Amino acid sequence: MEEALEKEFIDNLNTHQNIAHKICRLYTNDKSSHKDLFQEITIQLWKAYPKFRGDAKFSTWMYRVALNTAITLYRKQKRRVKTSDIEAFNFKIKAEYYDDTIEENLKLMYAAIKELNDIDKALVFLYLEDRNYKEISATLGISEVNARVKMNRVKTKLKKILNP
Incomplete structure (x- = not known):
């Protein structure tokens, strides 16, 4: 059951990860911060995923979680933000980076x-x-x-x- 849930989550995240990257671009100024915020959004999505009921589309739910995560971290910017290590979650997600020089x-x-x-x-x-x-x-x-x-x-x- 856990393995099926994880596969479903990874498939959804891979399909819609551009949402998180765009939010990261709005709320960060450099690649390192972008990467950190993307990691934190991914972790928060995974933590909340078991509670995702499917009342809304995955992408709409993802927007809400990602925006809330970005806004929360943005507001705490003056303090050192504690993030979790994504390696602990063992996700195999191919990151596609948004080209900001277009x-x-x-x-x-x-x-x-x-x-x-x-x-x-x-x-x-x-x-x-x-x-x-x-x-x-x-x-x-x-x-x-x-x-x-x-x-x-x-x-x-x-x-x-x-x-x-």
Whole structure:
């Protein structure tokens, strides 16, 4: 049973790991921090996986766990963050690293997004992932109307940051 659960988890994680890498890119500034955050997200996902009921899609659940992990670690950034060693979990996951040298415009957009607060970052991330407002509201734990209003305000903020 445990082996089947682990295989299912690894298959899901391998399929959707780009979600975690994109979140890591938003909340970190260097490859080492990116790797550390990805490791911590993976561990938190594994710890929570037995409680995953399948009420939502795996990717939606993964967004929520990954964003909560990133925000929690980001807020504790001034203190030394204790992470678990991923080798202890024996996962065989082929990491696919996101190429951050693709376009200068993408770098500018990410720099602007990093200036936003934690919730606004998460909102923009989900919006850029083509999530509908129902999924965004479920992931962030806010109403659909609130998600729409916040997104419009965030778009205005980003325009001001990018075009001062």
